[in-house]
Amino acid sequence: MEDRKNILILFFIVFMTICCNGTQSLQNEKKVFVKKLSCGYKEYFVCYDKDTSQCSCIFSPVRSHGFRMQLYRSPNEKMFFNFIDEDENDTTAFGGFKKPREKIFRSPTSAEMIDEIRQCLSVASKKYNLNNLFRFSFRLYDWCDIAIQTSEILEKENKLNVIKHADINKALEKTSLKDSLVNIFGCYGKTIKEIACYELINSIRKENLKDYSPLYKDSHCPNEIVDVEVFVSFDDAH
Structure with a gap:
């Protein structure tokens, strides 16, 4: 009788686990x-x-x-x-x-x-054929967490008032961007050759990030967020 009870309990646990996992899969589909x-x-x-x-x-x-x-x-x-x-x-x-x-x-x-x-x-x-992918690009503003990190670095270095492309490039090297890119493209054998910014540099009020990231509310977030076109080139494209 005790064995039968234990079997029923085990069956119930397994059943609930399957149901919960199924619900979670549906929610995260x-x-x-x-x-x-x-x-x-x-x-x-x-x-x-x-x-x-x-x-x-x-x-x-x-x-x-x-x-x-x-x-x-x-x-x-x-x-x-x-x-x-x-x-x-x-x-x-x-x-x-x-x-x-x-x-x-x-x-x-x-x-x-x-x-x-x-x-x-x-x-x-x-x-x-991802071997032929030679460039990945984005507006820094669209990758808002990196834009905030970059702006924080430039603010600490007192370079937010007069921003140069070279300063942004150096700030990007200190963010988590490259690690994220390696995480994304590394499994396809892509090697990053260069990360650099070009084109017009903009400054955007941090409130404009409200639809993108809750980080804009952080008191340490600069009031002005830098935005520019960022290009990532790969050295193995052919």
Whole structure:
């Protein structure tokens, strides 16, 4: 009788474990969606059930160079949707709009965003030969945690008032950016050749990060957040 009772208890524990794990899997279910854009561009992004992530990975071919990948982030719209007529009647959870949506897309944490990029790469690797990926780029503002880290370093060095590209490059070396990039691209055999910023440098009020990161509320966060285009090149692209 005692053995039967123990068996029933064990069965109940196993049953509850399976149910809880099943519920957790359902809650955390993620899927990568792909949207074909013009000129051979493709947009990859993650949906958590029906909750679309703010982040997208844009893959674009470059004649005789292979292809490049760009991180794009928006709280309420997806890149290129305002310019592509064929998506006007899209009925999926993430499309079907010509103007920015009122609903704010899901804002991933830095760790979640890194995982999303990795997932998009995993799906894209079935389409693209990642040996031919020669560049990854993003607006520093879109990778908001790194933008905050960079701005904090520049503020400590009294370089936020007159910012130079060289100063940003040196500050980026002191952030967690390179470790994150190695985490993302290292499993595909990609080796980072250079991380550098170019183009126009902007300063953005930290309140503008409210739709991207809760870190903007941190009292140590500078009032002005630096924003610039960051390019990551790989030395093994061919």
